[in-house]
Amino acid sequence: MQHNRGGDPAVPTGVSTTAIGVAEARAEESARPDRLFEDPLAKAFVTAAGSPFEEIETHISDLDSIRTWFFDYVALRTRFFDDYLLESCRAGCRQVVVLAAGLDTRAFRLSWPKGVRLFELDFPEVFAFKERVLASQRVKPACQRVIVEADLRGEWTAPLLQAGFRPGEPSAWLAEGILIYLTEEENDQLLSRIGQLSTLDSQLAFEHMRREAQELMPFRLAADALAELGVSWRSSLENPNRWLSNHRWRGQVFDSANLGELYGRPVSSYGELAKGETDIGWLVRAVRESS
Ligand SMILES: C[S@@+](CC[C@H](N)C(=O)[O-])C[C@H]1O[C@@H](n2cnc3c(N)ncnc32)[C@H](O)[C@@H]1O
Numbered sequence: 001m002q003h004n005r006g007g008d009p010a011v012p013t014g015v016s017t018t019a020i021g022v023a024e025a026r027a028e029e030s031a032r033p034d035r036l037f038e039d040p041l042a043k044a045f046v047t048a049a050g051s052p053f054e055e056i057e058t059h060i061s062d063l064d065s066i067r068t069w070f071f072d073y074v075a076l077r078t079r080f081f082d083d084y085l086l087e088s089c090r091a092g093c094r095q096v097v098v099l100a101a102g103l104d105t106r107a108f109r110l111s112w113p114k115g116v117r118l119f120e121l122d123f124p125e126v127f128a129f130k131e132r133v134l135a136s137q138r139v140k141p142a143c144q145r146v147i148v149e150a151d152l153r154g155e156w157t158a159p160l161l162q163a164g165f166r167p168g169e170p171s172a173w174l175a176e177g178i179l180i181y182l183t184e185e186e187n188d189q190l191l192s193r194i195g196q197l198s199t200l201d202s203q204l205a206f207e208h209m210r211r212e213a214q215e216l217m218p219f220r221l222a223a224d225a226l227a228e229l230g231v232s233w234r235s236s237l238e239n240p241n242r243w244l245s246n247h248r249w250r251g252q253v254f255d256s257a258n259l260g261e262l263y264g265r266p267v268s269s270y271g272e273l274a275k276g277e278t279d280i281g282w283l284v285r286a287v288r289e290s291s
Pocket of ligand 1: 017019022023101102104121123126150151152153175176178
């Protein structure tokens with residue numbers, strides 16, 4: 001089903017609608033006194049696009065608890081990946097690739113060391129909307145930001161190379177909020193292609209969900225809510241370490257309970273929804289073991 005919130009043809013639709021939901025979570029977190037990060041641009045995207053949650057609320061009875069869980073989870077994962085990218089760059093990496101960047105504003109809001117080039121990949125429709133909103137906010141990136149229009153299910157490495165990515169130099173990759181929307185085969189191909197472009201000691205981070213968790217009632221409701229927007233979950237991940245080592249990466253695997261402890265944001269806030277199931281999925285950092 002295609003939606004066209006507010007009648008604006010430049011608002012992302014289909015799977016790209018999810019980027020607006022994540023921006024909404026970041027806007028909410030940014031307004032909290034105990035925020036884990038600040039994303040001053042997130043609200044402008046939601047104002048321009050409208051909330052996808054409003055669109056589905058008439059269809060989903062338990063939307064509030066799903067939204068609360070999702071916002072809490074996005075807050076933790078955003079901070080975790082912020083820290084990962086900054087640590088990678090402080091350790092010397094100067095190339096960052098944000099796959100399925102959506103309305104990610106890390107290029108603008110993080111304090112990058114000098115010389116960082118950050119590549120954002122997503123569909124052209126997403127950038128049509130994003131660049132328009134960014135222009136209205138008159139903001140400048142804090143690093144060299146390069147947008148690359150690409151479909152991650154296809155041949156995206158050529159446009160990335162054309163955009164100036166240097167495969168002989170270390171890179172830090174991020175796949176946040178994307179693997180669940182691709183099939184297992186597409187994810188395998190994605191990871192193979194990332195590997196082909198990664199030097200020894202390059203870095204990678206991503207998150208994914210277990211199949212069993214997807215079948216828990218609250219997440220079945222979440223999947224129903226997404227279906228209202230024409231979006232499906234297409235894969236799960238049972239063993240991140242095995243997947244990584246098959247592709248020659250060495251991983252460090254966390255779950256949201258670990259991050260709750262790390263950032264002092266108690267995981268009990270997920271309790272109502274997931275009934276103590278904290279290890280619903282994985283948040284992973286990895287290092288390339290060979291070039
Ligand atoms: C849940 S959003 C996550 C956005 C961003 N990573 C974040 O966490 O804020 C999913 C994003 O994946 C993008 N996406 C989905 N399938 C894609 C594909 N095949 N190629 C490129 N981008 C894709 C969507 O356009 C959307 O921006």
